[in-house]
Amino acid sequence: MLFIECPWCGYRDDAEFHYGGEGHISRPDASKELTDEKFAEYLFLKTNTKGLLLERWCHRSGCRRWFNVLRNTITNEILEVYPITDTPKSKEGKKIYEGNWRRKSLSRRASKAGEAK
Numbered sequence: 625m626l627f628i629e630c631p632w633c634g635y636r637d638d639a640e641f642h643y644g645g646e647g648h649i650s651r652p653d654a655s656k657e658l659t660d661e662k663f664a665e666y667l668f669l670k671t672n673t674k675g676l677l678l679e680r681w682c683h684r685s686g687c688r689r690w691f692n693v694l695r696n697t698i699t700n701e702i703l704e705v706y707p708i709t710d711t712p713k714s715k716e717g718k719k720i721y722e723g724n725w726r727r728k729s730l731s732r733r734a735s736k737a738g739e740a741k
């Protein structure tokens with residue numbers, strides 16, 4: 625059993641939450657420059673980490689709000705919880721965030737190209 629601290633409601637049983645996958649993944653802009661290859665990368669390629677991972681969670685049986693979690697996938701230890709609009713503040717979280725392969729991925733670049741318009 626996993627206890628997760630919702631930033632608004634406090635600690636709750638994991639049965640109240642919905643796992644939203646890896647955190648900080650931006651959907652690429654569906655412009656003309658978005659190829660099938662770039663969209664497939666966004667849709668299907670996930671970080672399969674053994675260790676620390678930034679994740680999205682929703683407190684679906686509570687406040688229904690989304691937030692991010694830095695969790696160790698081996699021990700289930702939660703090192704940080706922060707709002708969905710923020711980036712991690714802890715040293716470990718910053719390292720994972722900055723080192724994520726998606727910062728250089730095709731879909732990320734497609735997303736950035738869409739933002740520049």
Ligand SMILES: [Zn+2]
Binds near residue numbers: 687
């Ligand atoms: Zn909540």
